[in-house]
Amino acid sequence: MSAQHVITTPPLEPTQELPDGSGGAGKSASRPTGGRPRSTKETLRLGNVITTLVLSVGAIVMIAPLAWTFSTSLKTKDGVFALPPQWIPDPFVWENYARIWTAGPLLSGIQNSLIVACSVTIVGSLTSALAAFAFAKMRMPFKNVLFLGLLSGS
């Protein structure tokens, strides 16, 4: 950003637009020559603060459901439906994590998932690579239509 300011002084029109767009017009007008790098820095810092704020809100929104799930996993049955909602469970229990191994066939579930996932990855990659090669390199009639049909079926 600062390099751009220094270099682009000769062609006047584009640089004239630049402070207007970034909202730093007032500052650069009040300090015509000497204050220029400083005002850029201030705009940059303000921009950083705003960017960080917006991104933080987004991050919180994205992480909140996961945190809520984790919080719920430490609650008793009453705590789950408590009003007002508790973020830190009042009867704080790890019991649910102990029940994972006893209440249901979790290990065989993981095993099934792994078998399906590995097979799909290996067989899928191989066949997809072969099909992709055919679509990329070979000539055949109605190639585009075939490709679109394959895509819309996925």
Added chain:
Amino acid sequence: MGFNGDFGLINQGLALVGIDGPNWLQDTNTVKPALIIMAIWKGLGYSMLLYLAALQSVPRYLYEAAALDGASAWQQFRHITIPMVRPVTFFLIVTSIIGGSQIFVEINIMTPTGGPEFQSASIVWYIWQKAFDNLQMGYASAMSVVLGLLVFAITFIQFRLNRRNQFSID
């Protein structure tokens, strides 16, 4: 859980800014927005990953050359970044529309009865209900074929539109 009217996560957030949130999944006006919010939250990571890869593969020298020519940050974004990530944008739009028109699992979990007044019943959900609840296999199969053709037509149009605006760099 997140959409429950009394203690759901979304309404907790809305209460922070002083809004009394609706009972999302029981209201005909809010059940679709609820599903949309959920689907966006779920798909954001995937889209972001693809865009991240695309942004990182844009060559630096394009920005340097544009800066030397006096392009503002916005002009660089408009004339370099957007065209360079255009293939990814196209891919995401096509696959998201295909995936969105085949949405089923979220609906079946969040509103197992199709929502209030059937307001969250998608095509695939309706096909599934007809086929496996009412055992009308023929009807369901016919709808599946029509849905497939519909998605095919939409994808075809998208490819056509993309070809017309194809961006190429020498």
